[in-house]
Amino acid sequence: MAISTKDVRHIAGLANLEFGEAEIERFTRQLSAILDYVAQLERLKTDAIEPTSHVNAAAHALRDDALRPPATHEQALANAPETDRGYFKVPKVIG
Amino acid sequence: MTYETIIGLEVHCQLLTASKIFCGCRTRFGDPPNTNVCPICLGMPGSLPVLNRTAVDYAIRAALTLDCDIRPRSIFARKNYFYPDLPKGYQISMYDQPLAVGGHLDIEAGGARRRIGITRIHMEEDAGDLRSPEEAHAYYSALRNLLVDIGVTDGNMEEGSLRCDANVSLRPKGQAAFGTKAELKNLNSFRFVQKALEYEIRRQTQLLDAGQRVAQETRLYDSEEDKTYTMRSKEEAHDYRYFPEPDLLPLLVEKEWIEEVRKSLPAKLLSQRREEYITAYGLLAQVATTLTSSQPMADYFEATATAAGDHKAAANWISGEVLARMKEGGFDIVVLKSKLPPERLGGLIARVKDGTVSGSTGKEVLETILRTGQDPDEVIRSSGLAQVSDEGALEEAIEKVVAASPGQLAQYKAGKTTLLGYFVGQVLKATGGKANPALVNRLLKERLDR
Ligand SMILES: [Zn+2]
Numbered sequence: 001m002a003i004s005t006k007d008v009r010h011i012a013g014l015a016n017l018e019f020g021e022a023e024i025e026r027f028t029r030q031l032s033a034i035l036d037y038v039a040q041l042e043r044l045k046t047d048a049i050e051p052t053s054h055v056n057a058a059a060h061a062l063r064d065d066a067l068r069p070p071a072t073h074e075q076a077l078a079n080a081p082e083t084d085r086g087y088f089k090v091p092k093v094i095g
Numbered sequence: 096m097t098y099e100t101i102i103g104l105e106v107h108c109q110l111l112t113a114s115k116i117f118c119g120c121r122t123r124f125g126d127p128p129n130t131n132v133c134p135i136c137l138g139m140p141g142s143l144p145v146l147n148r149t150a151v152d153y154a155i156r157a158a159l160t161l162d163c164d165i166r167p168r169s170i171f172a173r174k175n176y177f178y179p180d181l182p183k184g185y186q187i188s189m190y191d192q193p194l195a196v197g198g199h200l201d202i203e204a205g206g207a208r209r210r211i212g213i214t215r216i217h218m219e220e221d222a223g224d225l226r227s228p229e230e231a232h233a234y235y236s237a238l239r240n241l242l243v244d245i246g247v248t249d250g251n252m253e254e255g256s257l258r259c260d261a262n263v264s265l266r267p268k269g270q271a272a273f274g275t276k277a278e279l280k281n282l283n284s285f286r287f288v289q290k291a292l293e294y295e296i297r298r299q300t301q302l303l304d305a306g307q308r309v310a311q312e313t314r315l316y317d318s319e320e321d322k323t324y325t326m327r328s329k330e331e332a333h334d335y336r337y338f339p340e341p342d343l344l345p346l347l348v349e350k351e352w353i354e355e356v357r358k359s360l361p362a363k364l365l366s367q368r369r370e371e372y373i374t375a376y377g378l379l380a381q382v383a384t385t386l387t388s389s390q391p392m393a394d395y396f397e398a399t400a401t402a403a404g405d406h407k408a409a410a411n412w413i414s415g416e417v418l419a420r421m422k423e424g425g426f427d428i429v430v431l432k433s434k435l436p437p438e439r440l441g442g443l444i445a446r447v448k449d450g451t452v453s454g455s456t457g458k459e460v461l462e463t464i465l466r467t468g469q470d471p472d473e474v475i476r477s478s479g480l481a482q483v484s485d486e487g488a489l490e491e492a493i494e495k496v497v498a499a500s501p502g503q504l505a506q507y508k509a510g511k512t513t514l515l516g517y518f519v520g521q522v523l524k525a526t527g528g529k530a531n532p533a534l535v536n537r538l539l540k541e542r543l544d545r
Contacts, residue, residue: 010334014175014334014336016177053170053339053345054170054339054341054344054345056344061145061146061343061344062145062146062147062148062151063119063145063146063147063148064147064148064149065112065113065114065147065148065149065150066113066114066119067113067114067119067120067121068114068118068119068120068133069119070120070121070130070131070132070133071132071133071134071137073127073129073130076129076130076132076137077129085128086127086128086129087128087129088129088182090177090179093177093178093179
């Protein structure tokens, strides 16, 4: 197993997700399988290869400092689970 | 026990771009919530951020001015956390490959000069070590003035254009290892930075003296109670899981770009001009600060001084009378320049210097110029404000005064020479305050001692 149930609980907590025991077990198995699969790459010799952060060839992609019409207020809030006086309403984060 | 304090500041500065850093939404302050938003800044699936070139220009400006090394290749990173003002659930930031590293800023605090190291700049700001709350205050305000000077921010703290987090730790004097640091958030004014740090140092000193440990935590400053308290955030909030931002390519900054930005910087920084005014023209530090509140103000001063042929006099006039008129009339330097071009003010100062008008009459002339837009010489001529320096006319007035004061004349002759002041006063009164006082003094003395 590449990761433990403790790791999965930790990650779920960071993502604000709650799971039951059975789900935690299942995700631990599934995530471990994915990581084990990717771990095959470790068998390759990569000493002479530069670390890669992006697969695209580096090239400028910049925009001018120009305004573009925003979304409408209604569009912006259309998918919000909860709103309050034009704001998104979210669970309390800071106590 | 005696402790040494180590302070680090992380200064956040809103750049003066019209649109946001990764999308075309407006950056204006004060609009209703969620009106300047689009799929990109809301983090909608399928949207892609594109970097604002001007934001990079400004960051390069700041980096050049603070003597940082600009890295030819920098990488945006995703910082993952939940916060009420962060709809995406992550912030695009820079992490291990920032835009610029290793600069410094010179400050004055407690009468001493100190060079404060700057660790790095990304699209925000981050600073090195400081040894006292007073230094932290001086650093923060010096940095703000500099960033406003080079035009990358409006520095408006009420609108949150500049914010600052600080961390502070104590260590027993002589100990090499740093103590545990506490992070302070919510410091939005220069005064709060200093006060919050002072409070935190007292708190940590008491803890350490009592043999307790300082907890590594984030604390919020409450300015009303002048206290810091623990910010309870969700457990493990500090696990940000940074990773290279897959939606943005690495940022490449070539030499040509840096040189282009260098050309857009002011020829001389305000801090340099201030220094020059003190050392070269002998201005008081406070006056020099006033005259270097902005580049246009410093330009105005120098043009006035050239026209007047006297830096000190020009400095005194601008920092005194002219500034008072500006406050009264509620106009800024741009309006001042159109109402009172520096050549005109310089001309007036020259007339006061050569004795054509007295200092107090000069102030009246200034009023008239501001009201009518006339030339100083024109005002002086048309309103008959010129000092009477005609010896014949003054002698005539003196004779009249002496003739009208036989008692005082006799007392003066008998040795009560302090009565000279009385006679001067009478002559000035007789000439409607326009007589050249120095000349009246000399002529009167000659007449009375005859
Ligand atoms: Zn947007």
